[in-house]
Amino acid sequence: MMRQMSRRGKFITFEGLDGTGKSTQMRRLAAALRKSGHEVVETREPGGTATGEKIRKVLLDSETSALAPLAEMALMFASRAQHIAEVIEPALAAGSIVLCDRFTDSTEAYQGGGRKLGSPPVRELHRVLCGDLQPDLTILLEANPHVSVSRARKRNRRASRAGARGHDESRFEQETRAFFMRVRESYMAIAKREPGRVVIVDARGTPGQTHERIVEVVRKKLRI
Numbered sequence: 001m002m003r004q005m006s007r008r009g010k011f012i013t014f015e016g017l018d019g020t021g022k023s024t025q026m027r028r029l030a031a032a033l034r035k036s037g038h039e040v041v042e043t044r045e046p047g048g049t050a051t052g053e054k055i056r057k058v059l060l061d062s063e064t065s066a067l068a069p070l071a072e073m074a075l076m077f078a079s080r081a082q083h084i085a086e087v088i089e090p091a092l093a094a095g096s097i098v099l100c101d102r103f104t105d106s107t108e109a110y111q112g113g114g115r116k117l118g119s120p121p122v123r124e125l126h127r128v129l130c131g132d133l134q135p136d137l138t139i140l141l142e143a144n145p146h147v148s149v150s151r152a153r154k155r156n157r158r159a160s161r162a163g164a165r166g167h168d169e170s171r172f173e174q175e176t177r178a179f180f181m182r183v184r185e186s187y188m189a190i191a192k193r194e195p196g197r198v199v200i201v202d203a204r205g206t207p208g209q210t211h212e213r214i215v216e217v218v219r220k221k222l223r224i
């Protein structure tokens with residue numbers, strides 16, 4: 001009897017500024033893919049594992065003050081290395097589609113661009129700590145940066161008032177407009193450098209319109 005080779009899954013990441021609707025879009029794509037019979041794993045960074053979620057708390061809590069940019073970058077990669085080993089690689093090996101809310105492009109945009117650490121150290125750390133794992137497709141959601149960031153700020157204010165998980169996640173949203181402009185510029189530079197992997201999706205319409213665009217991209221690029 002011929003043994004069928006199990007096929008490696010697909011790795012799709014969602015990127016963009018805070019408040020562009022990444023999480024909503026990821027959930028909708030997951031639902032659509034499951035409906036058509038695919039095995040889907042939804043995950044996020046920083047986080048995605050028990051250890052990663054602890055690291056996330058340190059990174060996003062506004063009580064974490066004066067974190068050095070290099071320490072911040074190291075923690076992002078610590079969370080990621082654990083995430084790859086514990087969740088992403090096993091799921092891909094099992095043939096699943098992995099949808100991940102942020103990945104190394106976020107580090108290049110936020111720490112490389114926003115914190116001005118530059119792209120080379122981020123790419124080098126990715127090579128050393130993440131085995132240079134590349135997504136098969138990255139969906140970069142693009143909307144008006146001022147609108148998105150103020151949406152994210154409002155959401156976090158609501159969550160911290162409600163005492164959602166006993167801590168807030170607003171450390172990044174407190175950054176300046178100039179910071180987010182640098183983040184956006186870095187994202188654009190990544191998209192330009194790797195047009196085969198990164199697809200910019202217009203997220204200014206309704207969530208339904210954005211979802212349709214994403215489904216089309218996934219169908220065309222990955223034939224799923």
Ligand code: TMP
Nearest residue numbers: 018045046076102103106107110111172
């Ligand atoms: P989010 O889960 O709400 O998108 O929040 C994560 C925050 O962390 C967001 O402001 C972007 C930031 N971040 C980085 O600065 N670098 C990274 O590598 C990742 C994954 C996230």
